[in-house]
Amino acid sequence: MKHLQTVVLITLGNLLCAFAINTFIIHNKFIIGGVTGTSIIFNHLFGLPISTIIYIVNAILFVLGLLFLGKRFALSTLLSSIMLPFFLGIFEQMSWQNELMLDSFLSCVLGGILTGIGNGLIIRQNASTGGYDTLALILKKAYKVPVHITVYVIDTCLILAMLTFSNLTNLVYGLITTFLLSYAMNKVLTSGNSQLQIFIISSHYEEIRRNLLYDLDVGVTLLHSQTGFHKKELEVLITIIPNIKLQSLKKIVKDIDPTAFISVAEVSEIGGRGYTLERKTVVASELID
Known part of the structure; x- marks a missing residue:
């Protein structure tokens, strides 16, 4: 029963993340980092579906995690690596989401909070959302590079790349989204324990x-x-x-x-x-x- 509850909560977390990312972040072209930012760049350059790009990036990171960090870590990212792009692919095919499009500020608020709640639900089940944290952990293990330095460098490069086809306003909204994401995720992780x-x-x-x-x-x-x-x-x-x-x-x-x-x-x-x-x-x- 406990394992079923874990799977259900991880599924719900990825569902919330996929809905928020597709409806409020991608549609508004907010500038953000991570795998989502990478998928937006490749979508702009080559027109590939964002869900497909996330599948590819997550698959590469999963293999790297398996090789350098071990089976236990890789398994903790497996569900999210499959579920997130799967749900994104479903939401990409739905046109009714256009009716939910609000002004940019409300979109960044809802996008950040819902994505944060989704990530919080996943991490509370001792699972990992994967992403570039995997690469950061590999570099820390191999070369003693601090995790936050690697994440900051990757996100900075992605943001600079996205600025070539976006604008400063979307950058500000993206920063607000990221802040709210972190805040909501921390609240979920500490709720019930306070x-x-x-x-x-x-x-x-x-x-x-x-x-x-x-x-x-x-x-x-x-x-x-x-x-x-x-x-x-x-x-x-x-x-x-x-x-x-x-x-x-x-x-x-x-x-x-x-x-x-x-x-x-x-x-x-x-x-x-x-x-x-x-x-x-x-x-x-x-x-x-």
């Missing part, structure tokens, strides 16, 4: 600790510290809680010590006992005074 990290500094830390453990049913860690001015020994309480428990925690702390210092920060990745591992229930008799 919680609040709370720091509490109070001379009544022991009473607060007991109330948080027993009444609020959250884990607590104590850090030994000193106050900065008087160098007074003190314990700092740290806890990770879901957003819904924040107001209850603040009430508990303020009822015990109205002068307590509370710091709240959002964290996106939490692991360990009580989060990614099954937690142990705490009962009052187990609390240490």
